[in-house]
Amino acid sequence: ISFVFPLFLANINISLNDTNINTKTGEMVVLRCPQKHDSDTTILWTNQTRQGMDVTSILSTQSAVLSQMDMLLHGHILVILSASLSHQGNYSCSARNASRRFWFSLIVYEPQSREYEERNRYSTTCYTQESCTLYCPTANIPAHDTPNITGRGITWHKEGETVSTPHDFPSAVERDGGIYKCIRSFLYDGQIYNMSFSVMLEIQKSKYGKSEIISPHQNDVFHIDLGEFLSVIECKAVAYSDYDVVFWLSENSFVDTDESLPxxxxxxxxxxxxxxxxxxxxxxxxxxxxxxxxxxxxKLESDHQQSSFITISLAEKPQPSHVTLTVCSVCVVVSMVVIVVVYVKFKIDANMGEVNNGFFVFLDGRSYDAFLMCYKSITDGGLSEVDRKCLASTLENEFGYSICLYDRDVLPGQAVADAVLDCIEKSRAVVLVPSFPDPEPGSAVLSAIHSSLVERKTRLIFINTEQTEASTSGSFPEALQLLSKAGNSVTWKGRPPSTSFWKQLRYHLPAPQQTPKIPNTHPL
Incomplete structure (x- = not known):
């Protein structure tokens, strides 16, 4: 609300851009003059009430008039201890003999005013599974050095609740959202005065998954021999932020990374x-x-959630008895004999089938971990050529799988059905990929080979899309229906694929015969 004020002092330039301050009856109000001044500068305050539009000059001295008005002056601030409708109006401040004056428009509302709540509401956002703390606003509160006014703390209440509410959440959930009220209390002359603020908390879904320590577990005990050389205990964690880190503490001290230490x-x-x-x-x-x-x-230190801890202890291994030593010795001898027999057998098998048509063959006689074979999607929701390349590239380059691709690994001139069966023979699993349009060799060959797949009990992984998943099974050709029942299903939900897609696909695939190509990274 803006007012047009009379020029009641000829030598003062009045600014019409006043500051609006809203409060409720019974609450403390602080007007802070932005005029630059030092301790020797006298600040002149005036007020212009709505009732009579009177102009009253208030010098910067404590007086009986101020006490009657429940007002205090301290330097450049004017404090109204308990606001009432009689305080409503326009206030100004200026340094004595200054050419500039600052104006405040004070509006006093009834305690239950909805307009006041909407005008004086602050907003903040927190995320699920992350730590969250609400802060009470500090707008227009008394300075800490205001004489005889002492802060008495802050209390929080959630809208609709009468009991006190915590203002910090170690791991926020959706039900924590809502409107909170914080009340700042101040003590003056043996009486408590309050200032209240509303804070709207919005809880949004976290962009991160929950980082956690996988192993070891809380209070695990590791049995170690005294004097044992290079004993290692691994702490493994899964994180979803590049800024998360895991490290070790000994009692209350950090364990160093210096390899020269014990x-x-x-x-x-x-x-x-x-x-x-x-x-x-x-x-x-x-x-x-x-x-x-x-x-x-x-300790797992995270930038988006509360840190987590796993504490373990060490214990000396119990010394074995003579009987136990004898039994262990026999077991060791037997184990060595078994190992030698198995080694000789597998060495012979490996030497007999190590190379097949120029391809490296694993111990089980297969050249590839998986054969990616396309089938025609019944909708236009199949994987495009770019999607199929992404699928193959990720499996090979990030997860270390050896993949057989028809257009890359099949020698030209072979009959299509024979070439596909050859790829299946060399692969430990077959991944059926929906494609649009239908590429070579495509769905046409499935009818010819599906009986062979079932008879061989080949491990099948059937990739579908959300569109094909919603379609009825009767829409598929008979060969596809049989294969879908014999294999495991994983849903592709668009590129880039989700983490859950890769987890499900890798769960159904056999373990890769080579390690992923991505190197480990070390913190600086």
Whole structure:
């Protein structure tokens, strides 16, 4: 609300851009003059009430008039201890003899005014599974050095609740959202005065998954021989932010990464799409009795959620009896004989089938981990050529699978059905990929080979899309219907594929025969 004020002092330039301040009856109000001044400068305050539009000059001195009005002056601030409708109006401040004056328009509302609540509501946003703290606004509160006014703390209430409410959440959930009211209390002359603020908390879904320590578990005990050389305990964690990190603590001290120390740790991490697998390895060069007395803590420090801890301890291995030693010795001899027999057998098998048509053959006689074979999608929701290349590239380059592709690994001139059966023979699994349009060899060959797939009990993974998933099974050709019943199904939901898609696909695939090509990264 703006007012036009009379020029009641000829030598003062009045600014019509006043500051609006809203409050409720019974609450404390602080007007802070922005005029630059020092301790020797006298600030002149005036007020112009709505009732009589009177202009009253208030010098910067405490007076009986101010006390009657429940007002205090301290330097450049004017405090109204308990606002009432009689305080409503326009206020100005200026340094004595200054050419500029600052104006405030004070509006006083009834306690239950909906307009006041809407005008004086602050907003903040938190995210699920992340730590969240609400802060009470500091707008127009008394300065900490205001004489005789002492802060008495802050209380929080959620709208609709009468009991006090916490203002911090270690891991926010959707039900924490809503409107909160914080009340700042101040003590003056033996009486409590309040200032209240409303804060609207919005809870949004976190863009991160929940980072957590996978192993070890809380209070695990690791049995170690005294004097054992290079004993290692690994702490493994899964994170969803590049800024998350895992490390070791000994009692309340950080374990160093200096490998020249008797006890140290080293760190490694591998990133798959949006998931980071981290390992912090606690290394004991020579386990001592002092090490057995300590507790060690693996800590996951996160930038988007509360940190987590896993504490473990060490214990000396029990000494075996003579009978146990004898039994163990016999077991070791028997195990060595079995190992030698198995090694000789597999060495012969490997030498007989190590190379087949120029391709490396694994111990089970297969050249590939999986054969990616396309089938025609009954809708236009199949994988495009770009999607199929993304699928093959990710499996090969990020997860270490050896993939057979018809257009790349089949020698020209072979009959299509024979070439496909040859690829199946060389692969440990077959992944059926919906495609649009239908590429070579495509769905045409499925009818000819589906009986062979079923008879061989070939491991089948059937990829579908949300469109094909919604269609009826009767819409598929008979060969596809039989194959879909014999295999496992994974849903592609568009590119880039989700983390859950890769987890499900890798769950159904056999373990790759080679390690992924992505190197470990180390923190600086």
């Amino acid at each position: 006890v140290f740790y080293n760190y490694s991490s591998t990133k798959y799409i949006d998931e980071v697998n981290m390992t912090a390895s606690l290394v004991f060069k020579d386990v001592s009795e002092e090490d057995l007395l300590k507790k060690y803590t693996c």
